[in-house]
Amino acid sequence: MFSSLALPARCQAPAQRGHQYLLNGQPISQERYQALQMLNQSIPLLQANQNQAAIDLLLQAEQMAPQIAEIHNNLGLAMAKLGKNTEALQELETAKQLKPELAATWLTLGGLYQSQGQVNEAVSTYSEFLTRFPGHKDAGKISSLVAGLKKELANGTIPRQTKQEVNKENYLGELVGHLTRWPEAKLPIKVYITPGTGVAGYQPQYNQVLEESLATWQQAAKNKISFKRVDKAADADLVCSWTSDSSSFTNRAEAGETTVFTNSQGIVKGTIKVLTVAQVAELPLTSNRLRQICLHEIGHALGFGGHTRDPQDMMFFSTRVTDVERGLSPRDITSIRLLYNSNRAGTISTDANLP
Numbered sequence: 001m002f003s004s005l006a007l008p009a010r011c012q013a014p015a016q017r018g019h020q021y022l023l024n025g026q027p028i029s030q031e032r033y034q035a036l037q038m039l040n041q042s043i044p045l046l047q048a049n050q051n052q053a054a055i056d057l058l059l060q061a062e063q064m065a066p067q068i069a070e071i072h073n074n075l076g077l078a079m080a081k082l083g084k085n086t087e088a089l090q091e092l093e094t095a096k097q098l099k100p101e102l103a104a105t106w107l108t109l110g111g112l113y114q115s116q117g118q119v120n121e122a123v124s125t126y127s128e129f130l131t132r133f134p135g136h137k138d139a140g141k142i143s144s145l146v147a148g149l150k151k152e153l154a155n156g157t158i159p160r161q162t163k164q165e166v167n168k169e170n171y172l173g174e175l176v177g178h179l180t181r182w183p184e185a186k187l188p189i190k191v192y193i194t195p196g197t198g199v200a201g202y203q204p205q206y207n208q209v210l211e212e213s214l215a216t217w218q219q220a221a222k223n224k225i226s227f228k229r230v231d232k233a234a235d236a237d238l239v240c241s242w243t244s245d246s247s248s249f250t251n252r253a254e255a256g257e258t259t260v261f262t263n264s265q266g267i268v269k270g271t272i273k274v275l276t277v278a279q280v281a282e283l284p285l286t287s288n289r290l291r292q293i294c295l296h297e298i299g300h301a302l303g304f305g306g307h308t309r310d311p312q313d314m315m316f317f318s319t320r321v322t323d324v325e326r327g328l329s330p331r332d333i334t335s336i337r338l339l340y341n342s343n344r345a346g347t348i349s350t351d352a353n354l355p
């Protein structure tokens, strides 16, 4: 699953000397001074996912100094994190017009498009970012991301079809050619979770999020799939592990990576690796985001070998800028039930009528 990227903007800390307000040694108005201070105060709020508090503060700042692009950027980011995509887009466009040389806006705008499934817009915005800011610290990640999105479009793991062709009930039709499953004889799936102790960014509650994510899929499948913990990796068919190093992934713009090994009966083994650190250091990994990554990667490990273009689905190709608690979509639930509905090996029903 590709990480969507977004970046808060900050400014030089303004200074106060007597009755004078200064920015980079130049006198500024008291209103501008206060607005810039609020801008910088919005960053820890965005990092802590306190998005409404950030919006309240930034709206005040915007009133005092409507021409500061960074304020519009952070407002757009906070709104995007709350899922207010239309308002977010407006703020980011304003920021872009006021200050096209502000890198954060291009990156956040690309992330917002990606988050909404607008792959072409995302690719062109990220490409524009790379042209304008080739030396940016996130440029390497962005170019991996652009390459990855293009590759998935080319090989069909992000489907190309238009909205009207989408089945509202399930996405097995969209994933044709990229579906497999665990055979009955392999159930319950023997799972080993490699301890994350010592992995940078790992927190003990991550294990619980992963365990809950396994349970969520099991429940969605009405126990047609189930998991059994084993104490050694050697005894497991599905090995989960944590890593802080995205360069160990096939594409370093991914937030997790799953590999499944199949034979004529279906899946025989799988591995899931989950990234314990944020792709963008300025926005830490929240438990909402981690749960999203775990659920998505487990979906791959259960046999969904491709992605959807519907941002509601857990098997959507990207993480979202929106940072809210998110469960499986109705299409995820119907699709996993259908995938495991039939016991006949090798035959996967795409019939939407479920008992």
Ligand SMILES: [Zn+2]
Pocket: 001, 002, 296, 300, 306, 307, 317
């Ligand atoms: Zn994926």
